[in-house]
Amino acid sequence: MTHSVRDIALTVLRGTPVVPGVGYARAIRPGVRPVLDIDIRPVAEALRSAQREEFTRATSAVAARLKERAGHASGAAAEVLAANAAMAQDRGWLRAAEKLIDAGTPAAAAAAGATEKFATMFTKLGGLMAERVTDLHDVRDRVIAELAGAPEPGIPIPDEPSILLADDLAPADTAGLDASLILGLATSRGGPTSHTAIIARQLGIPCIVAVDGLDDVPAGAAVLVDGTTGEVQVAPDPQAAAAAVAAYRVNAQASARWSGPGATSDGRRVDILANVQDGAGAQAASQTAAGGVGLFRTELCFLDRDTEPTVDEQATIYEAVLDAFGGRKVVIRTLDAGSDKPLRFASHPDEPNPALGVRGIRIAMHDSGILDRQLDAIAQAAAATGTAPWVMAPMIATPAEAASFAAKVRSRGLSPGVMIEVPSAALLAERILSHVDFLSIGTNDLAQYTMAADRQSADLAALTDPWQPAVLALVARTAAAGAAVGKPVGVCGEAAADPVLACVLVGLGITSLSCAAAAVGSVGARVASVTFDECRRAAEAVLATDDPTQARAVATGILG
Incomplete structure (x- = not known):
């Protein structure tokens, strides 16, 4: 059960450290992705071509935005965004959705249906293919939002420097993080060579993955992330936490010199x-x-x-x-x-x-x-x-x-x-x-x-x-x-x-x-x-x- 900020006591969680460094701030969590009301009523045959055109427009728009973001990024972030842009135009996925549309399924429901077909297949394959499931769901959500005229899903920009806690992050979301506002990152899932970890390393954000018990930490809790030891300290002593951050900054200054x-x-x-x-x-x-x-x-x-x-x-x-x-x-x-x-x-x-x-x-x-x-x-x-x-x-x-x-x-x-x-x-x-x-x-x-x-x-x-x-x-x-x-x-x-x-x-x-x-x-x-x-x-x-x-x-x- 998730605790409230008021009753939480000092807790030390452990995960796999992937990006060294120490960050201390209040925790934030990604907003729950909107559950869009997808119409599943069959589409009349005369309207199906219009649905197909709308689907094509939405996937093209999502791909173009991701490609544009890739053009402004570099390194691993650019590669991930480019790969996701390509996924939004993947021929197999597009054909699966278009087949459903031609059979009378509304465009948004077709996007969801085609995604689940591929997600199931990728999960069964395991390995690097299973890694694509998070990416595929992210592309699906962006396409459905585009079809509904809703805001593009993603991580909200915090008002102050924060520690980001999440079950997992879509690589496109990780690529857009601002290292001046996200002082540390911890996830319940993922591995040391996941896209999230690789991009966090490029951005220089202390990061820990596969943290057991992280889902119980509420937004607003004071959290210290130690990307060297793999410790996530919830409600640590403020003075001790400040000292740990200060020591890390001394080392960081030596690195900068x-x-x-x-x-x-x-x-x-x-x-x-x-x-x-x-x-x-x-x-x-x-x-x-x-x-x-x-x-x-x-x-x-x-x-x-x-x-x-x-x-x-x-x-x-x-x-x-x-x-x-x-x-x-x-x-x-x-x-x-x-x-x-x-x-x-x-x-x-x-x-x-x-x-x-x-x-x-x-x-x-x-x-x-x-x-x-x-x-x-x-x-x-x-x-x-x-x-x-x-x-x-x-x-x-x-x-x-x-x-x-x-x-x-x-x-x-x-x-x-x-x-x-x-x-x-x-x-x-x-x-x-x-x-x-x-x-x-x-x-x-x-x-x-x-x-x-x-x-x-x-x-x-x-x-x-x-x-x-x-x-x-x-x-x-x-x-x-x-x-x-x-x-x-x-x-x-x-x-x-x-x-x-x-x-x-x-x-x-x-x-x-x-x-x-x-x-x-x-x-x-x-x-x-x-x-x-x-x-x-x-x-x-x-x-x-x-x-x-x-x-x-x-x-x-x-x-x-």
Whole structure:
């Protein structure tokens, strides 16, 4: 039962920490989405074409608004908004709704009916497809509101700085949060690599997911969110809470002063890089102390397209990122689509489990032209800017795949590498390194596939925690393979944005850390505060633990 603000006592709830930091304020909750009165009476045949036209107008309007918001955003927020805009125009969903309309179902009811059909299918598939259900419901609500002439659903802007508590958030809502007004975020559901967590990290908002008991905390309660420990304190002592916030701000100021280059306090070099997704994001990241780009996600220029962008169109986008970093290191990841990010112009097969299906480099098995043209565009951008970007492929699982990709990249005068996201790739890292120049570990998918746990499941959030010793053991193995042949091994997953875990990764032998631009300063400053020997000892201690909680505790004990 939900308590009132008056009778609530000090309560400490725990969840999975995903964005470090401390926030303290009164809690707010998203408004209940309006229950629209959907007319389900059959539509006369003569009026059905008008209903279909109205449905088309509404979906187009919603897609256009989301696309416009994507154009004003950057990084993960831009990708999520673009993906949701594409979902509002998804051919399968549109056809399902139009079929219902043609049979006499009113447009709003048809939108709801088609959504439930796909939501049921996605939920059964699990994995990354289940992640799309929240997005799909959000698109449905926006379309129905448009049809009814009602305000677009979303999170109200608070009158004062607040802590946002929610069951879960639609990625489009998270992307619109104002970090000056939302001082912390906690959700009952979601995982450490959910869209909500990734966007919160980009915005620099302390965030905890999968918090047990959060639904009982009422709006208006004083709440402290500690995104480092995973604690949500309800009705804490005000003085203690203020002290915790003050201590966090001191650390934040130290992070803001860090100017690079990346290194431990005793001089061990560690590249601190930024994750970007477009030219605007690269420009913003170039204003930080980042030494370059460790992950340039190229999906954004593909996701909202009905047709494949031309080589020239792609090259223009890539040039903007290369220019922003003026010859500094830029690692470009080739298209990572499929599964929860389908391409409208690619023929994706119907799969019982898309998360384990044709995604990433596997798209090239069915249509190698998409990859070939992308590599041509990258080579064109490199020549135009006089730079030498590194190029890596996602979802590599075998040495043969790495060899094939490397040959294509080298034929264009570029430096090849691969992502380590599949456990088989980590186990065969030595053989893969015989074909490529570098490796980059994507800890989000590596955790999901190693632990056989849906990264969106709140019940399984502890399993997909990047502090899982089994995941870090694969990271250690991959780093050791790189060290043996003198080739760099970086981490570009969300684990690199956790300042304490970043130090552990350095101790495991990782040579570069790439994170959201908002986390660059805190990661760089934390690494600079410790010696390499301290990092190494923390890494050894973490590998000897049995669970993430123990791993965090021993690392913090050594690193301070």
